Each structure stands twice: as structure tokens, then as C-alpha cells.
Amino acid sequence: MSKDILKIGAREFSSRLLVGTGKYRDFDETREAVEASGAEIITVAIRRTNIGQEPGQPSLLDVLPPDRYTLLPNTAGCYTADDAVRTLRLARELLDGHNLVKLEVLGDADTLFPDMTQTLAAAETLVKDGFDVMVYCSDDPIMAKRLEEVGCVAVMPLASLIGSGMGILNPWNLRLIIDNARVPVIVDAGVGTASDAAIAMELGCDGVLMNTAIARAQNPVLMASAMKKGVEAGREAFLAGRMPRKLYSGAPSSPTSGLITG
Amino acid sequence: MSKDILKIGAREFSSRLLVGTGKYRDFDETREAVEASGAEIITVAIRRTNIGQEPGQPSLLDVLPPDRYTLLPNTAGCYTADDAVRTLRLARELLDGHNLVKLEVLGDADTLFPDMTQTLAAAETLVKDGFDVMVYCSDDPIMAKRLEEVGCVAVMPLASLIGSGMGILNPWNLRLIIDNARVPVIVDAGVGTASDAAIAMELGCDGVLMNTAIARAQNPVLMASAMKKGVEAGREAFLAGRMPRKLYSGAPSSPTSGLITG
């Protein structure tokens, strides 16, 4: 595999693992885990993390410098389109015009499920305003298509709820999204362990974004390495083309269809 | 992770991926795939592969030399304890007394499910005869314990049927076997893609053995690399200690138990 490039808008990346920066013990652990993950795109919750808003305080940019990583400001904690748009405009200022962002508008503080109506509205505004919008969304294939149509550069459906670690609850919907998308599809939220990341990639996703699964592992740095390998394993398996499934060696064809057939 | 050694009997290995040598296009493809897999233990079907029985014919040992790999002769194609024992004695002669072997006694040419009664009988004979027996078995936890008790150096339960690529059909039985074993537990048969291998390792298996999943991928060499990373990803995730599952971020604890509770 000489070259397997992930293109998001005009940008190109070698790593297909995107990571968050929340929930770590301190900035040192953040840095070590990010390094072990091999991630090139690092998402940052603008409302919770100092990237210069608070001069004099320690800044994440000290440990993850923008000349080495592609920062991806996100709107974690925003519950309306307006809030999300305002937050990302602030981020753009702080980051000298950097326009690649991750939009998320949440519907509910318990489940952190996205509010797709507000998300769609915010996406339209941001695209018109010159942002390259990567957008966190439900696994609704119609909504994913709409977000692509309004100009988002990547759609980021959940595997399961943010912080749940439940893995990919509905691979079928992901599959519909992937089959119809002309922009990268990046699973965002819900991955709990390395095999979840591998499964997402084997389904044909272009990348995986995660935070809690690494930060809340007992050993975050080792888990970051596991995730790096899990994403690569899944990607290579997808490109290699897996063997067909058969119920048993001598069986004629795919068995799974017939499971409960009378 | 400075050192994570797999001990089988008195032997030590760094790789936890064991591979077979059947179903490849030719010996060259076999060698390339084996190299990409990083495997140190290579299993060989004595009844189907020339390792010296047929002088003058190309030998697998030419491409996979015993000074570089640990050969693991196996009894694929044997349906009785007697046949299996005879086959492995022949292998020991051919390999100058090499006594590490993989026993499998099949019950049925269609499903290739093991015949556990014959397997147990053969295992007892072979252990008494000085072999280090790694044994292919069903996922019956009582049988797995018995095989350990008669002296096998590793138990190798199926994930699903040989050549099926169905993945791990019953993780619960695997879990019971792992929780009770004092010898390595190596999943043998049924792995279809990289995430299957990762899941096996995350469950706590000590290793994974596979053949068809690599040899019958569209690109076997790339799949071998995927499997190497999948096994390492799963192992590291297991050692790192994954985050707990929760139905949603604010949920009190494990959700999976309550799914269909009234």
C-alpha cells in the first residue's frame, strides 16, 4: 500500500484516526496519548479548553502546536445553531483564520444525541461563511446526504452515543451513508475499544474520531497505540477484501441470510 | 509495553498471531503472506504439504525454514485418534524430533467440527508419548479443561467453523474457557477479518491462529498485515483496560444488562 491518503476538503492526511483532547489527567498525558495515536487531526472543545482565550493560562497549543497538528475546533456543549456558529467564529479568530471546524449541536444534555434540525441550520450558515465544516450527526442517511448537499466537507455519524463506548450499534445505517456519500464519512462517538475502530473501517468508513475511549482507558497511552493499530488493521482489511462468510466450509454461500428462515 | 511474551510450554514467542500455510496460490505467496503477518509459529497440514515426505518435490521448508520459524505440524484431514497420532509421529520423524504439534480430529467432512471424544483420546496418547500438544477443540469449557488436565500445552477453541469466516459466534463460552485456563488459549478457526482477531484478543485470548482469512482474501499479503495489526490492537486494548460501557453519557452504569428487562 504505497499511498492511502485521506482527503478532507483540500487537505490531505496519512492517519485516519482523529482524536479529542478532553478528559485527560493533564496536558502531558494528552500529549503522550496523542503522540501514541499517530493522529494528525486533533479536535478541541473551544468552550472547555484554553487555546489562547485565557492569556497567561496554560494553553493546549503549547503541547500540541498547530504547526505539527491540524487543530479541529469543535462546538461541544452547544445546544443551538446560533451558539455553535458564534463559537466557531471565535475559534477562527483565535486561530488566525483557520477554517476547518467540527460542528456539533446537541439535543439533550443526558444523551448528547445531536439535534439534527439545528445542526443542519448551523451547517448552512457556516458553509456560507467560508468554513470547511466537518459535521457530527445521527446515522440518518437522509440527513447525512443533506449535510453533504449543503456543502459540508465530511459527515461524522455517531456509532453510538458520545462517551458511551457502546461500539457500532447500527452498522446498516452506516453502510447506507457510506454507499451514498461523496465526502469522507468519519465515525464520531461511541467507539469503546480497538475492535470497534477496526469494524468501522472495515465497513468502509474513511476515518474514526474518538476521545473517551482513549482518555478513560486505564492506560490511555497504550490504548492510543491500540486504536492506531485498530484503525490501520480495519483499513487494510477493507482494502484487502475479506473472504466471504459461509456457515461451514462446505456450505454453498452466505449463511447469514437464512438464519431464521422457515 | 516493554515485553509481552507468549509462553507455550517452554517456548517463548513475541507474536501472538499463528498462521497456516494452505490455500495459497503458490509457495511464494505463502512466504510473502507469512512474512507480512509477522507470525513466528507456522502450522502445516502434514497430509497435504510436502515438508520432506516427497524428496525431489518443492518443500515448504525451502520458503519457511525451520531455523527461522517454529513449525507446527497439524493433523488436518484426520477423523480418528489413531490417524492423528500416526500422522504426528511421522511429522516428528520428518522434523528430527520436533515435538510441538497441533492436534485436530474432525467429526465431519462438511462442517469440520472437531470430534471431541477422539480428540481427547488422541491428546492423552500424544502427551504420554512426549509431544507438546496444542489442541483444536470446540468451545465446550468442560472439554477445554479436560484437555488441559491431560497435559496439553495450549487449548485452541474455534471461534466458528474452519473456513467459515463467521467470526466469534459465542464469546461467552470463550470467556468461560479463558477464565478457567492455566495454559494459553488460542482461538483457532473462524476468524474472517481483522476485527474478529482484535475481538478475540480483547476477550483475553493469548493468541489467534488463522489460515483461510488471509489466504482467501482478495489481497492475501495486505490482509496478513491487517491481521498482524488486528491482533496487536486487540492485545494492547486488552492490556490497556477499556472504558466501561454506558448506554449514554449520563447513565449510571452498564446498560446492556437492562435491555429487555421489563
Next chain:
Amino acid sequence: MSKDILKIGAREFSSRLLVGTGKYRDFDETREAVEASGAEIITVAIRRTNIGQEPGQPSLLDVLPPDRYTLLPNTAGCYTADDAVRTLRLARELLDGHNLVKLEVLGDADTLFPDMTQTLAAAETLVKDGFDVMVYCSDDPIMAKRLEEVGCVAVMPLASLIGSGMGILNPWNLRLIIDNARVPVIVDAGVGTASDAAIAMELGCDGVLMNTAIARAQNPVLMASAMKKGVEAGREAFLAGRMPRKLYSGAPSSPTSGLITG
């Protein structure tokens, strides 16, 4: 269980199985299957079925008379809010002011996945116009809540895609919807066999609506009977309160949480 009533708006029903009327061989088979199902609510695709629009042609009302069944006109085949609203207004005229309807607005002719933006718009219009709206929707819990808030009398999330028979693909989302709803939650679409219906009811759904699973079974009338029993079985199991799951008899508690925990 003396009385277990399903209330939809002001109407009360004993049966929790709702059935469609499409895809049968003829009206006779439709009638027999509906009778075997025990359903009291019968949904009818206004754009495809004659309930009086075409005088002189055979009418479904001849075999399923409105004095015996509660007809539920639906908007199958509508892809915009306007179309759906227009269709249901026509139905109300044809049925002498009958105002209980099932709204569906599809996003795509291949998947028949709902267009939730258009669905929400149509629901608002119809509620204001005096309809009792039961609404087909995705399993997005935020959207389901919004539909309840605009005044729908029941929310009807899909189990899987219309006509797919794939069963309940994401029980977790259904669970979130059920836990938050104050109107009946009725699974609509995706049920393929009797156990699917039972599972939906065990999750706590208030009812199940289906069509293809009965009409496209090899023996539709027998499958209708199976579905009746499946819904009742699941409902009674839900009310009876199932035993807790344990990995094994002597295990301390729920095992499912720990499956792949390191």
C-alpha cells in the same frame, strides 16, 4: 391480566398489533390475514388503495368495513410535506371526517427512510388542522420528542427499513425513545418474523405495525396468527418482568457489561 388497553388519543384498543393492507394477492387474502391478526387498526395507503376514490371499483371498505375496524389512512409514496398533507385531507373527506391518520414522508425511493425535516413540518400542519397524527419516524430520540411536542398522538419509529424484514437494528435508540415518551411508541417497519414483534414489545413498545412480514410470508394467514401471538407474548413478558440475565447460574450479576472488558 384483566385489562391492558392501548390508548391512542381518545381512542382505546385491545389489540397492540396494527397491520397494513398492501402486497396481498387479493382483497380476500387481505381480509383473512387481517382477521387472523386480530388487529383493530388497519392502515391504508391512500394513493394505492381504493377506499371510495374510484367509484365502481372494488373498495377495501367492502372487506374491512369501518364500523368494524379503525381505518388509519397513510401517506405511503409521499416525498414532501405538502403532498402528505394534501393526501390526508383527501382521506378525511373520503372517510367522513375521520381524523386519525398515519403520516409518513419518505426521503428516498430506494431506502424509504423517512425525511425527518419534512415529516416534522407536515406533522405541525396536520395537528393544527385537527388531525390525530400517528407519525412514522426514524429512531432519532430527539426527533421523536419533537414530534410528541408538536402534538402527535403516537410516535412510530422504524425497527429497520420498510419492507426489509431486518428486525430491530438498534434497540438502544428505541429504548431512549420509550423512556422519554408520554405518548404511545409503536414500532413501524422492519419487523420480519414473530420474534421481532415480541422483542419490540419486551422493550416496552406500546404496539407494532407491520405489513410486508405478513403479506410476503409464504403463508400470510398463518403468519398473521403468529404475529398476533408474538405481540401478545412480548407484551405479557414485558408486564411479567423477566428474570435477570447472568452469564452462569453462580455468577454475581449481569454479565453482558463485562464482555470485552480488559
Next chain:
Amino acid sequence: MSKDILKIGAREFSSRLLVGTGKYRDFDETREAVEASGAEIITVAIRRTNIGQEPGQPSLLDVLPPDRYTLLPNTAGCYTADDAVRTLRLARELLDGHNLVKLEVLGDADTLFPDMTQTLAAAETLVKDGFDVMVYCSDDPIMAKRLEEVGCVAVMPLASLIGSGMGILNPWNLRLIIDNARVPVIVDAGVGTASDAAIAMELGCDGVLMNTAIARAQNPVLMASAMKKGVEAGREAFLAGRMPRKLYSGAPSSPTSGLITG
């Protein structure tokens, strides 16, 4: 469906639900639950339940008279073939020569997983001794075939461990057993709720035996009714022939095979 008879040896039954009698509050609850279940075959743990061994004590036969139910003495609590054989000979005496029995030989007091070697030995002895042996077993298809070959009148593979309520963990193995069996296959152990029973029947099982799922429900009598309907629903769905699965309405064929195919 005029007649759908379950034949076990020479005996014929209308109900396909077999129930146990342990873990109830008292004999009254046992009787009520058994009646609600519609079961005709009632299994009794000879070592734990008085059916006459202790004259003067309340006997189960008072509430479940042998002229109304077919009693099925079982060997719960036996860990060797000898113990099991001895127990069933005692039962035959107590029950005036009644020779239909359920054999179980356990391997382990924690998991209650069967010891298949001992089970097979006991089955051979009992068949030669004139018993009609229904046999609890693992889901190993080779073992199930062997038990049929030694003359058992029914094989009873576990769905999951006794008392676990985990449902059907490996439907694929059950399927192999069913496809190869010429005697009835009755799922025994592991059913937790009504949908589990329905799924077993939809797979093509001839019956389901359960105890804990009813006795340990919050409302055992209502759960018994749910189970009756669940078994009937699954049986009818099996006979009716379910619709094929498709990922979406317009999809060409079975989707499940392609899930993670590259």
C-alpha cells in the same frame, strides 16, 4: 393448521413447551404456572422434589397428577454417569415403570455446563436398559449426532447456561444440529424471555424446555402465558415461512452477507 403434533418416541403431544418445577414459591404457584403454560410434559428433579420418595410429605404428584401430565424425571445435580443412571432407575420404580426420562450430567457446579463424555456414557447405558432418553447436551453438533445414534429419543441442546436467561448464544450450532437430526431437537436451558422461545422455534427447533425463566419472573403465571404464546408464535412463524431479509426495499437480495465485506 389442523394438526401439528410433536412426537417423542411413540408419544404424541400438542404443546411444544416443556416446563420444570423448581424454584417456585410453593406447589400452588407451580401448579398455576404449569397450567398457564399449557405444557403437557413436566420435568422433575428427582433429587430435589418429592414424588413419593418421602411418604407423608407433600408430593408434587398431588398438584400435577401423572394422569394429566407426562412426568419427565431428570437428573439435575448429577455429576457422573453412574449417579445419573442410579437416579433414573429409582425414578422408574417410583413411577411404576414410566420410562421417559431426561438425562443431564453436569460438568461443573458453577456453570452447570454438561459433561458430554459422562452424558454419552450414561445415555448408552440407559438406552440399553429400556429408557426413552431425552438428553440435555451442549450445542456440539457431532455430540448431538452421537447421542441420536446411541438411541436417544430427543436431543436437548442448551441455548445458554442453565439459569442464565441469556437466550440463544449460538444459533448457528443449533441450526447444524437441527439440519442433521432425525429425532426432535428441544432447546433446553438459557431461555430468558418470550422472544427467546420464539427465536428457538423459528430456527426450527421442535420444542423448548424452561424453568427459571418462568419461576423467576416477577409474575411467574403471566410469564408462563407469555411463554406459551412465544412458543406458538415461533412455531407458526416457522411453518408460515418468513419473508426474506433485505437491507432495504429496493436491495437485490440478502444484505447480511455483505456487512463487512470490503
